[in-house]
Amino acid sequence: MTDSDEVPAPSVLAETAETAARAAGDTLRDGFRDGVDATYGEDDVKAAADRRAERRAVETIRERYPGHAVDSEEREPITGGPVEWLVDPLDGTNNYAVGHPAFAVAVTARRLASDADEPRRRASDADGRTGTGADGRAADGDLLAAAVYEPLPEECAVAVRGEGAHVGRRRLAADHDRPxxxxxxxxxxxxxxxxxxxxxxxxxxxxxxxxxxxxxxxxxxxxxxxxxxxxxxxxxxxxxxxxxxxxxxxxxxxxxxxxxxxxxxxxxxxxxxxxxxxxxxxxxxxxxx
CATH class of the missing domain: 3.40.190.80 (D-Maltodextrin-Binding Protein; domain 2)
Structure with missing residues (x-):
């Protein structure tokens, strides 16, 4: 697949996000069952599986979009455009390291901001908002697609900008009517x-x-x-x-x-x-x- 200045449709990006998240998550699942090799810091934990999972996710993204930017936790950012991929290869590292089965992989695609977005960025800065804003937009680009994969139950929640969020064929709704x-x-x-x-x-x-x-x-x-x-x-x-x-x-x-x-x-x-x-x-x- 070749890159261009065109931003792929959010639904297309969502397919890649899910594929990358599942590839990384399957690596985590295998490592979790085989035993965890981890290094403990004062306020963080690093697991060898974290780096292996990250490699799988980034390779999957780069195979499809070699010109896109990638920002992942364990490696230097890869510059590019017009889309940037945010990769959290092991969300819940502490849980993973101690054998608690509550961890996931998250992959997000966002359109990188251009000079035309400068007025919106200035407005964001003016009202104290940074990063991803209340309407699902980011001060430095628009969120387009995201996938959160939980490897043990093999469930993936996918959000597509303007098309809703779902797990498999089930649409997600944040309805909660209890006090x-x-x-x-x-x-x-x-x-x-x-x-x-x-x-x-x-x-x-x-x-x-x-x-x-x-x-x-x-x-x-x-x-x-x-x-x-x-x-x-x-x-x-x-x-x-x-x-x-x-x-x-x-x-x-x-x-x-x-x-x-x-x-x-x-x-x-x-x-x-x-x-x-x-x-x-x-x-x-x-x-x-």
Whole structure:
């Protein structure tokens, strides 16, 4: 396949995203069953399977689109265009390393921004929004397709811009009508919120406020799995504090294509089934964020 300045249709990109995610995920599944080789840092874990999975995902993308840009976790970015691929080869590395079966692969395609997008980028910066915005768009490009693959049950959630989100033939809808007090909310902390003391304190405030309002605060350490649960209607909301882009971008597209309300609030990203619920979740954010 040859590249051009034309951006492939989101549905076509979604096929590649799913194929790449499944290729990487199958590698993870084999490694999980054979035993995990991991290196533990103070606030992160690196697994050998992470690098093998990343190689499979990137190879799959490059075979189809050798001129596209690729931003993956374990290697230097590959420049190109007009599409950039965000690859999280092992979402839930800590879970994987200790043998907890909650991990996934996420692959997202976005159209790279051009000079014509500069007014939108300036508007995004002006209102404090960075990365992927509330409407599923990014300050540096549009999200087009995303796939989140869970290797053990072999299920893949796919979001296609303007065409919805689905698992197999089942359309996903972020419908959730239970009161918040009887519901579960996901709290996701990006690496900055883990490493920075001020952000850790602010995140603890968010955790306490969410606990006061909901039945349970879920911290799975696999954010992309939380996003798929939310898109299925299983969670009452997701609150991300300084989210990592490769995890948040697919989540934003899954949420918006599943019909959810989403918003940036400073460097926090939130999603809920309704605008009213979204406003309630925003009340948990302290001014320090």
């Amino acid at each position: 918040l007090a009887r519901s579960t909310v996901s709290l996701v902390l990006g690496i900055d919120a883990v490493r920075d003391e001020r952000l850790r304190r602010a995140a603890e405030t968010v955790r306490e406020r969410l606990a006061d309002r909901s039945k349970r605060v879920l911290e799975s350490w696999a954010p992309c799995l939380d996003w798929t649960l939310f898109a299925r209607g299983s969670l009452a909301g997701v609150v991300c504090v300084h989210p990592d882009e490769r995890e948040q971008a697919p989540g934003a597209l899954l949420a918006s294509e599943a019909g959810a309300a989403t918003a940036w609030d400073g460097d926090c990203f939130l999603a809920a089934p309704t605008e009213e619920r979204l406003a309630t979740l925003q009340e948990t954010l302290p001014e320090t964020l």
